[in-house]
Amino acid sequence: MSNEQLSERHVQDAFHSYLKSSLTQAKIERLLDADVLSSAEGDLMITGPALCLYFAALRCTTNPPSVPLPRSNKSSQPMDLSPTNCPPAFLSFLRLWANTVHPIQSLPPEQQHDLARVICGLEPLSQPSNPAINGIAADLRAVAIEISQRRSFQDRYASDLQAALDSGGGPSSPGVKKASFVPPPLYDPSPSSSANSSPLPSPNSQLPPPSPQYANHNLPPQNPSNLSPYGPGTAGSSSSSTRDSSPSPTILTAESPAIEFIRETLYASLGDVLETYPSLQRLLKADPTRAYFAAVAFAILHVCATSITPDGVGVRGILGTTLTAGEVPLELRPFMSELLSVAKQAKEIEVEDDEIAMKCAVEGREPPDAPRMERARTMLLEGVGYQFSQNGHDDDGRRRSLEGRAVAFVNRVNALALGMTRLSTFRERQDDVFKVLSGIS
Known part of the structure; x- marks a missing residue:
């Protein structure tokens, strides 16, 4: 594990790589359908990053928790995103996410699936439901909201959604639907x-x-x-x-x-x-x-x-x-x-x-x-x-x-x-x- 601080761009690229696969997985599991992905309605701007954080928590194998980063090529060394090499701009996100890893991994498989459903705005299947799931989902959504407010995320989210729409598997055919997400105006x-x-x-x-x-409306003059x-x-x-x-x-x-x-x-x-x-x-x-x-x-x-x-x-x-x-x-x-x-x-x-x-x-x-x-x-x-x-x-x-x-x-x-x-x-x-x-x- 490298202690040399990673660039923000490196972490962003890794996050969006995982985000595409997370959205695709959610589509295959019918947690999100193609209509939702294409229209970007509701709070999909929050749901997508929260799902990415959820799947990252399931993959985590280190203590303290870190995120395995995708390799840029076959010959590159495996690398984790950890508190020692995380860019300062993302350090609070990493720490908050790390607090959710053990609670998520401690859930039985059926409740982990329920957590994914709650993140996507669906009702849990297990009855009685575990009330802790709502708290974990709120934690992940809190971090996801912070991520979704970053311009670097907004500019790339439409391509992430499109990649999930074009992916094989799931209930829709590639290329049939187009992501309509448009980032907010630039605020310079x-x-x-x-x-x-x-x-x-x-x-x-x-x-x-x-x-x-x-x-x-013929309204009277206002003071x-x-x-x-x-x-x-x-x-x-x-x-x-x-x-x-x-x-x-x-x-x-x-x-x-x-x-x-x-x-x-x-x-x-x-x-x-x-x-x-x-x-x-x-x-x-x-x-x-x-x-x-x-x-x-x-x-x-x-x-x-x-x-x-x-x-x-x-x-x-x-x-x-x-x-x-x-x-x-x-x-x-x-x-x-x-x-x-x-x-x-x-x-x-x-x-x-x-x-x-x-x-x-x-x-x-x-x-x-x-x-x-x-x-x-x-x-x-x-x-x-x-x-x-x-x-x-x-x-x-x-x-x-x-x-x-x-x-x-x-x-x-x-x-x-x-x-x-x-x-x-x-x-x-x-x-x-x-x-x-x-x-x-």
Whole structure:
């Protein structure tokens, strides 16, 4: 095993080689069908890398766990990816994956297969099911989400899917279907951004306006003080009285689809998000692509906290308009339903955090851990491996467990953000949105 640090490109090539074989294997075992692979619907952007990590765990034969890398040619020496030769950019991924190897290998074969099914969004076959499987799947998905946010992954994922579609075996014929996955737009900071930097843009540097169809609603003029710095909306405004007094004309007309309402409501909250979390602005310089996904995830949390109707069945967003779950077209209802469910769970988490804090205060002691919502926000910003130090332990020396509910919640928010930003209507404005975001630093 070599201790010389491998290049990022070497590791990327190995990962995508295994990813192609993992997707092919999943197709052969009917965990993923050709229609799903070609359309890249749902959270396949997460499922694919998670499957790759699962199969890598099954192949692992070393202790501590390492990943056997494919040979570049027959004469090359076998090599493993280990903590001693892993590029720093991937070290947290490797450590988090290593924590799942023993739990996965300890499962009986039928439960290992159930784990693969859960990763692919299928129900386990064994009854009663092993509850530990859901925790392991959440761990793998947490690492997979981090991988899927890397531009180097996004640029190559379509060819990975196509390789699985073209492979022999399985229920489809080679060449019949084509992978339709399209990576998000490139998010390169403007060359002039550093010359005109400011903590937040002025109200005159708002996002380009949404589709002109919104002008057809005859809405009254809006008080400029209620506008988010990022767009034409009240989502994110801290003035509940102003929002409550706003008219609520229907947004659902042929000219303005519901998805535009959801998109503009999320984008309108980005100004408040960036003002609240200045570290997001720093991330925009260090890793623009990941910063975009993090910003959308935080915008989702912001909408969940400020814009959900009291009965939990609708969203109040741009121009005071309310959209209820029942008014959303069928193809968008999974997104709307998940947004409302995330909002409900976020509220439950914050209530539980408050109860723990109050109990500790009464007992005169400090809470044993940071509030769960605070941990979730930190993971959204820093990545799921943020607590690991160089020796693979938490800062307090204890081994970090990824089985906490905070990780599952973060996965849910990240998956919703990834799914929404892949919709064509979101992609239409992502370039415009990120031009403004990348100018803030």
